[in-house]
Amino acid sequence: MKLRNKAAALLLLALAALLLALLSLRAGRAAPPAPLARPASAPPRRAAPAPARLPGWSALPGAGPSARRRRPPRLRPRAGRRGAVSLKKSARRPGELRSFQAELPPELWIHLAVVACGNRLEETLVMLKSAVLFSHRKMQFHIFTEESLKPEFDKQLRQWPDSYTKKFEHRIYPITFSAGNPQEWKKLFKPCAAQRLFLPVILKDVDSLLYVDTDVLFLRPVDDIWKLLRQFNSTQLAAMAPEHEIPKIGWYSRFARHPFYGSAGVNSGVMLMNLTRIRSAQFKNSMISTGLAWEDMLYPLYQKYKNAITWGDQDLLNIIFYFNPECLYVFPCQWNYRPDHCMYGSNCREAEREGVSVLHGNRGVYHDEKQPTFKALYEAIRDFPFQDNLFQSMYYPLQLKFLETVHTLCGRIPQVFLKQIEKTMKRAYEKHVIIHVGPNQMH
Ligand SMILES: *[C@@H]1O[C@H](CO)[C@@H](O)[C@H](O)[C@H]1NC(C)=O
Numbered sequence: 001m002k003l004r005n006k007a008a009a010l011l012l013l014a015l016a017a018l019l020l021a022l023l024s025l026r027a028g029r030a031a032p033p034a035p036l037a038r039p040a041s042a043p044p045r046r047a048a049p050a051p052a053r054l055p056g057w058s059a060l061p062g063a064g065p066s067a068r069r070r071r072p073p074r075l076r077p078r079a080g081r082r083g084a085v086s087l088k089k090s091a092r093r094p095g096e097l098r099s100f101q102a103e104l105p106p107e108l109w110i111h112l113a114v115v116a117c118g119n120r121l122e123e124t125l126v127m128l129k130s131a132v133l134f135s136h137r138k139m140q141f142h143i144f145t146e147e148s149l150k151p152e153f154d155k156q157l158r159q160w161p162d163s164y165t166k167k168f169e170h171r172i173y174p175i176t177f178s179a180g181n182p183q184e185w186k187k188l189f190k191p192c193a194a195q196r197l198f199l200p201v202i203l204k205d206v207d208s209l210l211y212v213d214t215d216v217l218f219l220r221p222v223d224d225i226w227k228l229l230r231q232f233n234s235t236q237l238a239a240m241a242p243e244h245e246i247p248k249i250g251w252y253s254r255f256a257r258h259p260f261y262g263s264a265g266v267n268s269g270v271m272l273m274n275l276t277r278i279r280s281a282q283f284k285n286s287m288i289s290t291g292l293a294w295e296d297m298l299y300p301l302y303q304k305y306k307n308a309i310t311w312g313d314q315d316l317l318n319i320i321f322y323f324n325p326e327c328l329y330v331f332p333c334q335w336n337y338r339p340d341h342c343m344y345g346s347n348c349r350e351a352e353r354e355g356v357s358v359l360h361g362n363r364g365v366y367h368d369e370k371q372p373t374f375k376a377l378y379e380a381i382r383d384f385p386f387q388d389n390l391f392q393s394m395y396y397p398l399q400l401k402f403l404e405t406v407h408t409l410c411g412r413i414p415q416v417f418l419k420q421i422e423k424t425m426k427r428a429y430e431k432h433v434i435i436h437v438g439p440n441q442m443h
Protein backbone atom coordinates (compact mmCIF):
# COMPACT_ATOMS: atom_id res chain seq x y z
CA MET A 1 0.00 0.00 0.00
CA LYS A 2 1.05 3.51 -0.59
CA LEU A 3 3.21 5.32 1.92
CA ARG A 4 0.91 8.28 2.12
CA ASN A 5 -2.04 6.15 2.96
CA LYS A 6 -0.05 4.40 5.61
CA ALA A 7 0.90 7.70 7.11
CA ALA A 8 -2.69 8.80 7.02
CA ALA A 9 -3.76 5.62 8.76
CA LEU A 10 -1.16 6.09 11.46
CA LEU A 11 -2.23 9.65 11.94
CA LEU A 12 -5.78 8.52 12.35
CA LEU A 13 -4.78 5.94 14.89
CA ALA A 14 -2.93 8.57 16.85
CA LEU A 15 -5.93 10.86 16.66
CA ALA A 16 -8.20 8.10 17.85
CA ALA A 17 -5.93 7.42 20.79
CA LEU A 18 -5.93 11.08 21.69
CA LEU A 19 -9.67 11.16 21.42
CA LEU A 20 -9.90 8.20 23.75
CA ALA A 21 -7.68 9.81 26.31
CA LEU A 22 -9.82 12.93 26.20
CA LEU A 23 -12.98 10.94 26.43
CA SER A 24 -11.90 8.91 29.39
CA LEU A 25 -11.18 12.15 31.18
CA ARG A 26 -14.67 13.39 30.70
CA ALA A 27 -16.55 10.09 30.64
CA GLY A 28 -18.91 9.56 33.49
CA ARG A 29 -19.88 13.18 33.47
CA ALA A 30 -20.49 13.18 29.75
CA ALA A 31 -22.44 9.99 29.36
CA PRO A 32 -26.12 10.49 29.97
CA PRO A 33 -27.74 7.70 31.96
CA ALA A 34 -28.78 4.69 29.95
CA PRO A 35 -32.48 4.80 29.18
CA LEU A 36 -33.35 2.09 31.65
CA ALA A 37 -36.94 2.76 32.41
CA ARG A 38 -39.13 3.48 29.46
CA PRO A 39 -42.79 3.70 30.33
CA ALA A 40 -44.80 0.89 28.83
CA SER A 41 -47.07 3.40 27.12
CA ALA A 42 -44.22 5.12 25.33
CA PRO A 43 -44.22 5.09 21.53
CA PRO A 44 -42.42 2.20 19.82
CA ARG A 45 -38.79 2.23 20.79
CA ARG A 46 -37.53 2.87 17.30
CA ALA A 47 -39.01 6.33 17.41
CA ALA A 48 -36.97 7.44 20.39
CA PRO A 49 -33.64 8.77 19.20
CA ALA A 50 -30.82 7.58 21.37
CA PRO A 51 -28.51 10.30 22.60
CA ALA A 52 -25.32 10.80 20.68
CA ARG A 53 -22.74 8.35 21.83
CA LEU A 54 -19.06 8.42 22.38
CA PRO A 55 -16.93 6.96 19.67
CA GLY A 56 -14.10 4.56 20.31
CA TRP A 57 -14.43 1.97 22.99
CA SER A 58 -17.96 2.82 23.75
CA ALA A 59 -19.09 2.01 20.25
CA LEU A 60 -19.91 -1.61 20.01
CA PRO A 61 -19.44 -3.12 16.60
CA GLY A 62 -22.41 -2.48 14.47
CA ALA A 63 -24.16 0.82 14.53
CA GLY A 64 -26.73 -1.34 12.94
CA PRO A 65 -29.13 -1.50 10.05
CA SER A 66 -32.02 0.44 11.46
CA ALA A 67 -29.83 3.33 12.52
CA ARG A 68 -28.40 3.42 9.07
CA ARG A 69 -31.68 3.50 7.30
CA ARG A 70 -33.04 6.34 9.33
CA ARG A 71 -30.24 8.80 9.42
CA PRO A 72 -26.49 9.13 9.34
CA PRO A 73 -24.72 7.16 12.07
CA ARG A 74 -25.16 8.98 15.30
CA LEU A 75 -21.64 8.66 16.60
CA ARG A 76 -20.10 10.87 14.07
CA PRO A 77 -21.01 14.50 14.74
CA ARG A 78 -19.18 14.51 18.03
CA ALA A 79 -16.08 13.04 16.45
CA GLY A 80 -16.29 15.76 13.85
CA ARG A 81 -16.55 18.51 16.37
CA ARG A 82 -13.41 17.32 17.96
CA GLY A 83 -11.52 18.11 14.84
CA ALA A 84 -11.07 14.67 13.39
CA VAL A 85 -11.84 15.92 9.93
CA SER A 86 -11.28 12.70 8.09
CA LEU A 87 -13.37 10.80 10.58
CA LYS A 88 -16.19 13.10 9.79
CA LYS A 89 -15.68 12.77 6.11
CA SER A 90 -15.53 9.02 6.04
CA ALA A 91 -18.57 8.84 8.25
CA ARG A 92 -20.59 10.22 5.40
CA ARG A 93 -20.06 7.13 3.37
CA PRO A 94 -22.65 4.84 4.83
CA GLY A 95 -21.45 1.89 2.77
CA GLU A 96 -18.40 1.72 4.92
CA LEU A 97 -20.25 1.25 8.12
CA ARG A 98 -19.46 -2.38 8.59
CA SER A 99 -22.45 -3.01 10.74
CA PHE A 100 -23.12 -6.52 11.84
CA GLN A 101 -25.70 -8.07 9.57
CA ALA A 102 -27.63 -5.44 7.77
CA GLU A 103 -28.71 -7.95 5.18
CA LEU A 104 -28.14 -11.20 7.00
CA PRO A 105 -30.96 -13.57 6.05
CA PRO A 106 -32.76 -15.19 9.00
CA GLU A 107 -31.30 -18.60 8.23
CA LEU A 108 -27.90 -17.22 9.15
CA TRP A 109 -28.95 -15.86 12.52
CA ILE A 110 -27.63 -17.36 15.71
CA HIS A 111 -30.31 -19.15 17.70
CA LEU A 112 -29.88 -19.04 21.44
CA ALA A 113 -32.19 -20.92 23.81
CA VAL A 114 -32.57 -20.71 27.55
CA VAL A 115 -35.02 -22.19 30.02
CA ALA A 116 -35.74 -19.90 32.95
CA CYS A 117 -37.99 -20.75 35.85
CA GLY A 118 -38.34 -19.62 39.44
CA ASN A 119 -36.05 -16.80 40.46
CA ARG A 120 -33.81 -16.92 37.40
CA LEU A 121 -35.13 -13.83 35.67
CA GLU A 122 -32.28 -11.46 36.47
CA GLU A 123 -29.64 -14.09 35.84
CA THR A 124 -31.15 -14.88 32.44
CA LEU A 125 -31.27 -11.23 31.46
CA VAL A 126 -27.62 -10.79 32.39
CA MET A 127 -26.73 -13.83 30.28
CA LEU A 128 -28.64 -12.38 27.31
CA LYS A 129 -27.00 -9.03 27.87
CA SER A 130 -23.55 -10.62 27.70
CA ALA A 131 -24.55 -12.31 24.45
CA VAL A 132 -25.65 -9.05 22.88
CA LEU A 133 -22.81 -7.04 24.33
CA PHE A 134 -20.04 -8.89 22.55
CA SER A 135 -21.64 -10.45 19.48
CA HIS A 136 -21.78 -9.28 15.91
CA ARG A 137 -24.27 -11.50 14.25
CA LYS A 138 -28.00 -11.11 14.64
CA MET A 139 -29.52 -13.44 17.18
CA GLN A 140 -32.87 -15.07 17.79
CA PHE A 141 -33.50 -15.71 21.47
CA HIS A 142 -35.82 -18.56 22.39
CA ILE A 143 -36.84 -18.09 26.00
CA PHE A 144 -38.77 -20.88 27.69
CA THR A 145 -40.37 -19.77 30.89
CA GLU A 146 -43.30 -19.92 33.24
CA GLU A 147 -46.38 -17.91 32.47
CA SER A 148 -45.74 -15.61 35.42
CA LEU A 149 -42.31 -14.50 34.20
CA LYS A 150 -43.26 -13.84 30.60
CA PRO A 151 -44.46 -10.21 30.97
CA GLU A 152 -41.36 -9.25 32.89
CA PHE A 153 -39.03 -10.73 30.27
CA ASP A 154 -40.89 -8.90 27.55
CA LYS A 155 -40.86 -5.66 29.41
CA GLN A 156 -37.22 -5.70 30.40
CA LEU A 157 -35.93 -6.73 27.00
CA ARG A 158 -37.90 -3.94 25.36
CA GLN A 159 -36.33 -1.44 27.70
CA TRP A 160 -32.86 -2.09 26.43
CA PRO A 161 -31.45 0.65 24.22
CA ASP A 162 -31.84 0.52 20.48
CA SER A 163 -28.24 -0.37 19.84
CA TYR A 164 -28.93 -3.60 21.73
CA THR A 165 -32.45 -4.47 20.69
CA LYS A 166 -31.66 -4.27 17.02
CA LYS A 167 -29.16 -7.08 17.42
CA PHE A 168 -31.74 -9.66 18.40
CA GLU A 169 -35.32 -10.75 18.30
CA HIS A 170 -36.89 -12.73 21.06
CA ARG A 171 -39.67 -15.25 21.41
CA ILE A 172 -41.10 -16.46 24.66
CA TYR A 173 -42.50 -19.97 24.98
CA PRO A 174 -44.36 -21.79 27.73
CA ILE A 175 -42.81 -24.88 29.28
CA THR A 176 -44.15 -27.92 27.45
CA PHE A 177 -43.27 -31.57 27.36
CA SER A 178 -44.34 -33.52 24.38
CA ALA A 179 -43.74 -37.07 25.57
CA GLY A 180 -44.60 -38.83 28.80
CA ASN A 181 -45.96 -37.21 31.93
CA PRO A 182 -45.38 -33.44 32.09
CA GLN A 183 -45.52 -33.34 35.89
CA GLU A 184 -42.85 -35.99 36.08
CA TRP A 185 -40.56 -34.10 33.69
CA LYS A 186 -41.06 -30.92 35.64
CA LYS A 187 -39.88 -32.52 38.83
CA LEU A 188 -36.76 -33.94 37.28
CA PHE A 189 -33.74 -32.27 38.90
CA LYS A 190 -34.91 -28.65 38.72
CA PRO A 191 -38.27 -27.32 37.63
CA CYS A 192 -38.20 -26.91 33.89
CA ALA A 193 -34.66 -28.15 33.37
CA ALA A 194 -35.80 -31.18 31.38
CA GLN A 195 -37.28 -28.76 28.85
CA ARG A 196 -34.00 -28.63 26.98
CA LEU A 197 -34.37 -32.26 25.96
CA PHE A 198 -37.42 -31.31 23.94
CA LEU A 199 -35.97 -28.36 22.07
CA PRO A 200 -35.35 -30.32 18.86
CA VAL A 201 -39.03 -31.22 18.80
CA ILE A 202 -40.43 -27.83 19.76
CA LEU A 203 -38.19 -25.66 17.55
CA LYS A 204 -39.08 -27.52 14.39
CA ASP A 205 -38.04 -24.72 12.05
CA VAL A 206 -34.66 -24.09 13.61
CA ASP A 207 -31.62 -25.74 12.05
CA SER A 208 -29.08 -25.23 14.80
CA LEU A 209 -29.24 -24.02 18.36
CA LEU A 210 -27.03 -22.95 21.19
CA TYR A 211 -28.61 -23.89 24.49
CA VAL A 212 -27.22 -22.40 27.68
CA ASP A 213 -28.16 -22.51 31.34
CA THR A 214 -29.28 -19.24 32.88
CA ASP A 215 -26.03 -19.01 34.88
CA VAL A 216 -23.85 -18.71 31.79
CA LEU A 217 -22.02 -15.56 30.68
CA PHE A 218 -20.45 -14.95 27.31
CA LEU A 219 -17.05 -13.31 27.58
CA ARG A 220 -16.55 -13.22 23.82
CA PRO A 221 -18.79 -13.04 20.76
CA VAL A 222 -21.35 -15.83 20.53
CA ASP A 223 -20.34 -15.95 16.88
CA ASP A 224 -17.19 -17.76 17.94
CA ILE A 225 -18.88 -20.69 19.63
CA TRP A 226 -21.40 -20.84 16.81
CA LYS A 227 -18.55 -21.48 14.39
CA LEU A 228 -17.87 -24.80 16.10
CA LEU A 229 -20.98 -26.17 14.37
CA ARG A 230 -18.97 -26.18 11.18
CA GLN A 231 -16.43 -28.47 12.75
CA PHE A 232 -18.87 -31.32 13.28
CA ASN A 233 -17.99 -34.39 11.26
CA SER A 234 -20.75 -36.22 9.42
CA THR A 235 -22.01 -38.14 12.46
CA GLN A 236 -21.82 -35.42 15.11
CA LEU A 237 -24.99 -33.56 16.00
CA ALA A 238 -24.33 -31.99 19.40
CA ALA A 239 -21.41 -30.52 21.27
CA MET A 240 -20.65 -30.22 24.98
CA ALA A 241 -17.65 -29.83 27.26
CA PRO A 242 -16.41 -32.50 29.67
CA GLU A 243 -17.94 -32.45 33.13
CA HIS A 244 -14.48 -32.56 34.62
CA GLU A 245 -10.91 -32.20 33.40
CA ILE A 246 -9.54 -34.78 35.81
CA PRO A 247 -11.79 -37.83 35.39
CA LYS A 248 -10.51 -39.51 38.53
CA ILE A 249 -11.90 -36.83 40.79
CA GLY A 250 -14.90 -35.94 38.65
CA TRP A 251 -18.38 -36.64 39.90
CA TYR A 252 -19.43 -39.19 37.30
CA SER A 253 -16.51 -41.55 37.65
CA ARG A 254 -16.92 -41.59 41.41
CA PHE A 255 -20.65 -41.61 41.93
CA ALA A 256 -22.69 -42.27 38.83
CA ARG A 257 -24.86 -45.37 38.87
CA HIS A 258 -25.61 -45.16 35.19
CA PRO A 259 -23.60 -45.12 31.98
CA PHE A 260 -22.08 -41.77 31.02
CA TYR A 261 -20.09 -40.33 28.14
CA GLY A 262 -16.31 -40.83 28.05
CA SER A 263 -14.25 -40.97 31.20
CA ALA A 264 -15.66 -37.93 32.99
CA GLY A 265 -19.11 -37.37 31.48
CA VAL A 266 -20.20 -34.15 29.81
CA ASN A 267 -21.76 -30.99 31.19
CA SER A 268 -24.95 -29.81 29.54
CA GLY A 269 -24.85 -26.18 30.69
CA VAL A 270 -23.56 -25.10 27.29
CA MET A 271 -24.79 -27.23 24.45
CA LEU A 272 -24.49 -26.66 20.74
CA MET A 273 -26.90 -28.67 18.65
CA ASN A 274 -27.60 -29.27 15.03
CA LEU A 275 -31.35 -29.83 15.44
CA THR A 276 -31.82 -30.87 11.84
CA ARG A 277 -29.51 -33.78 12.44
CA ILE A 278 -30.95 -34.62 15.84
CA ARG A 279 -34.43 -34.80 14.33
CA SER A 280 -33.40 -37.16 11.58
CA ALA A 281 -30.99 -39.40 13.49
CA GLN A 282 -31.68 -42.86 14.85
CA PHE A 283 -30.29 -43.39 18.33
CA LYS A 284 -29.09 -46.62 19.82
CA ASN A 285 -29.67 -47.44 23.46
CA SER A 286 -29.38 -50.31 25.84
CA MET A 287 -32.89 -51.57 25.22
CA ILE A 288 -32.95 -51.64 21.47
CA SER A 289 -30.32 -52.00 18.83
CA THR A 290 -32.04 -50.67 15.74
CA GLY A 291 -32.33 -47.06 16.77
CA LEU A 292 -35.08 -44.68 17.74
CA ALA A 293 -35.90 -41.11 16.88
CA TRP A 294 -34.87 -38.57 19.54
CA GLU A 295 -38.40 -37.83 20.66
CA ASP A 296 -39.39 -41.48 20.93
CA MET A 297 -36.31 -42.36 22.91
CA LEU A 298 -36.62 -39.82 25.74
CA TYR A 299 -39.43 -41.23 27.81
CA PRO A 300 -38.41 -44.91 27.73
CA LEU A 301 -34.90 -43.82 28.64
CA TYR A 302 -36.16 -41.79 31.53
CA GLN A 303 -38.35 -44.64 32.73
CA LYS A 304 -35.44 -47.00 32.71
CA TYR A 305 -32.95 -44.78 34.52
CA LYS A 306 -35.04 -42.48 36.68
CA ASN A 307 -33.99 -44.17 39.90
CA ALA A 308 -30.32 -44.06 39.05
CA ILE A 309 -29.93 -40.48 37.90
CA THR A 310 -28.93 -37.53 40.07
CA TRP A 311 -28.51 -34.57 37.74
CA GLY A 312 -31.69 -35.06 35.78
CA ASP A 313 -31.58 -34.31 32.12
CA GLN A 314 -27.80 -33.95 32.05
CA ASP A 315 -27.56 -37.58 33.14
CA LEU A 316 -29.96 -38.57 30.39
CA LEU A 317 -27.78 -36.78 27.85
CA ASN A 318 -24.76 -38.61 29.19
CA ILE A 319 -26.57 -41.91 28.81
CA ILE A 320 -27.62 -41.04 25.26
CA PHE A 321 -24.08 -40.19 24.20
CA TYR A 322 -22.63 -43.18 26.00
CA PHE A 323 -24.57 -45.35 23.57
CA ASN A 324 -23.99 -42.98 20.63
CA PRO A 325 -20.48 -41.56 21.10
CA GLU A 326 -19.98 -40.89 17.41
CA CYS A 327 -22.73 -38.26 17.62
CA LEU A 328 -20.97 -35.99 20.11
CA TYR A 329 -18.41 -33.29 19.48
CA VAL A 330 -16.53 -32.52 22.69
CA PHE A 331 -15.33 -28.95 22.92
CA PRO A 332 -12.68 -27.77 25.37
CA CYS A 333 -13.36 -26.44 28.85
CA GLN A 334 -12.86 -22.76 27.97
CA TRP A 335 -16.36 -22.93 26.41
CA ASN A 336 -17.97 -24.01 29.67
CA TYR A 337 -15.75 -22.78 32.46
CA ARG A 338 -16.96 -23.61 35.95
CA PRO A 339 -15.64 -23.18 39.50
CA ASP A 340 -14.44 -26.78 39.24
CA HIS A 341 -11.81 -25.54 36.82
CA CYS A 342 -10.05 -23.38 39.37
CA MET A 343 -11.33 -23.89 42.90
CA TYR A 344 -8.85 -26.70 43.62
CA GLY A 345 -6.18 -25.23 41.40
CA SER A 346 -6.27 -24.40 37.72
CA ASN A 347 -6.98 -27.44 35.55
CA CYS A 348 -8.41 -26.07 32.30
CA ARG A 349 -5.47 -25.75 29.95
CA GLU A 350 -7.37 -24.15 27.09
CA ALA A 351 -8.60 -21.39 29.37
CA GLU A 352 -5.08 -20.79 30.63
CA ARG A 353 -3.96 -20.44 27.05
CA GLU A 354 -6.88 -18.60 25.44
CA GLY A 355 -8.84 -17.26 28.35
CA VAL A 356 -12.34 -18.19 29.45
CA SER A 357 -14.75 -17.88 26.53
CA VAL A 358 -17.97 -18.91 28.22
CA LEU A 359 -18.31 -18.71 31.98
CA HIS A 360 -20.69 -21.02 33.80
CA GLY A 361 -21.32 -20.01 37.39
CA ASN A 362 -23.06 -23.16 38.54
CA ARG A 363 -23.85 -23.98 42.18
CA GLY A 364 -25.17 -20.47 42.62
CA VAL A 365 -21.75 -18.82 42.78
CA TYR A 366 -22.99 -15.54 41.30
CA HIS A 367 -25.19 -15.11 44.34
CA ASP A 368 -23.08 -16.16 47.30
CA GLU A 369 -19.56 -15.46 48.53
CA LYS A 370 -17.94 -18.79 47.69
CA GLN A 371 -16.34 -17.80 44.40
CA PRO A 372 -15.92 -14.02 44.37
CA THR A 373 -14.22 -14.09 40.96
CA PHE A 374 -17.33 -15.50 39.34
CA LYS A 375 -19.53 -13.12 41.25
CA ALA A 376 -17.38 -10.15 40.22
CA LEU A 377 -17.84 -10.98 36.55
CA TYR A 378 -21.56 -11.43 36.96
CA GLU A 379 -21.94 -8.11 38.71
CA ALA A 380 -19.71 -6.27 36.27
CA ILE A 381 -21.89 -7.32 33.35
CA ARG A 382 -25.12 -6.86 35.27
CA ASP A 383 -24.18 -3.36 36.37
CA PHE A 384 -22.66 -2.19 33.11
CA PRO A 385 -24.71 0.81 31.96
CA PHE A 386 -25.68 -0.35 28.52
CA GLN A 387 -24.08 2.30 26.38
CA ASP A 388 -21.17 3.40 28.46
CA ASN A 389 -17.54 3.00 27.70
CA LEU A 390 -16.65 -0.68 28.13
CA PHE A 391 -13.21 0.00 29.51
CA GLN A 392 -14.34 2.65 31.90
CA SER A 393 -17.49 1.06 33.15
CA MET A 394 -16.76 -2.62 32.96
CA TYR A 395 -13.13 -3.50 32.64
CA TYR A 396 -11.64 -1.17 35.26
CA PRO A 397 -14.25 -1.90 37.92
CA LEU A 398 -13.77 -5.58 37.21
CA GLN A 399 -10.04 -5.36 37.72
CA LEU A 400 -10.58 -3.60 41.02
CA LYS A 401 -13.01 -6.25 42.16
CA PHE A 402 -10.58 -8.97 41.17
CA LEU A 403 -8.01 -7.49 43.56
CA GLU A 404 -10.33 -8.49 46.35
CA THR A 405 -10.47 -12.10 45.24
CA VAL A 406 -6.81 -13.03 45.41
CA HIS A 407 -7.36 -15.00 48.60
CA THR A 408 -9.16 -17.65 46.52
CA LEU A 409 -7.56 -20.04 44.06
CA CYS A 410 -9.76 -18.79 41.22
CA GLY A 411 -8.84 -15.22 42.12
CA ARG A 412 -5.18 -15.96 41.60
CA ILE A 413 -5.57 -16.35 37.86
CA PRO A 414 -7.33 -13.13 36.85
CA GLN A 415 -5.75 -13.12 33.40
CA VAL A 416 -7.60 -16.35 32.61
CA PHE A 417 -10.89 -14.55 33.23
CA LEU A 418 -9.91 -11.29 31.56
CA LYS A 419 -8.12 -12.40 28.44
CA GLN A 420 -11.15 -12.78 26.18
CA ILE A 421 -12.84 -9.63 27.40
CA GLU A 422 -9.68 -7.71 26.67
CA LYS A 423 -9.45 -9.22 23.23
CA THR A 424 -13.08 -8.49 22.49
CA MET A 425 -12.75 -4.85 23.51
CA LYS A 426 -9.61 -4.50 21.47
CA ARG A 427 -11.33 -5.97 18.44
CA ALA A 428 -14.33 -3.70 18.86
CA TYR A 429 -12.01 -0.75 19.02
CA GLU A 430 -9.90 -1.72 16.04
CA LYS A 431 -12.94 -2.43 13.99
CA HIS A 432 -14.21 0.99 14.79
CA VAL A 433 -10.99 2.66 13.71
CA ILE A 434 -10.76 0.59 10.56
CA ILE A 435 -14.30 1.52 9.69
CA HIS A 436 -13.36 5.16 9.91
CA VAL A 437 -10.28 4.77 7.82
CA GLY A 438 -12.16 2.85 5.20
CA PRO A 439 -11.42 -0.47 3.55
CA ASN A 440 -9.35 0.96 0.69
CA GLN A 441 -6.76 2.45 2.92
CA MET A 442 -6.13 -0.18 5.48
CA HIS A 443 -5.04 -3.24 3.52
C1 LIG B 1 -26.89 -29.16 10.27
O1 LIG B 1 -26.97 -30.38 9.60
C2 LIG B 1 -27.61 -30.32 8.33
C3 LIG B 1 -27.75 -31.74 7.82
O2 LIG B 1 -26.51 -32.40 7.85
C4 LIG B 1 -26.81 -29.42 7.43
O3 LIG B 1 -27.44 -29.30 6.16
C5 LIG B 1 -26.69 -28.05 8.05
O4 LIG B 1 -25.87 -27.22 7.26
C6 LIG B 1 -26.11 -28.17 9.44
N1 LIG B 1 -26.13 -26.85 10.05
C7 LIG B 1 -25.03 -26.17 10.38
C8 LIG B 1 -25.20 -24.80 10.96
O5 LIG B 1 -23.91 -26.62 10.26
Ligand SMILES: *[C@@H]1O[C@H](CO)[C@@H](O)[C@H](O)[C@H]1NC(C)=O
Nearest residue numbers: 233234235236325326327328
Ligand atom coordinates in the same frame (compact mmCIF):
# COMPACT_ATOMS: atom_id res chain seq x y z
C1 LIG C 1 -16.80 -38.16 14.23
O1 LIG C 1 -16.06 -37.94 15.43
C2 LIG C 1 -16.40 -38.83 16.49
C3 LIG C 1 -15.68 -38.38 17.73
O2 LIG C 1 -14.33 -38.18 17.50
C4 LIG C 1 -16.08 -40.26 16.10
O3 LIG C 1 -16.43 -41.14 17.13
C5 LIG C 1 -16.83 -40.59 14.83
O4 LIG C 1 -16.48 -41.86 14.38
C6 LIG C 1 -16.52 -39.55 13.74
N1 LIG C 1 -17.36 -39.82 12.58
C7 LIG C 1 -16.85 -40.00 11.37
C8 LIG C 1 -17.82 -40.29 10.28
O5 LIG C 1 -15.65 -39.94 11.16
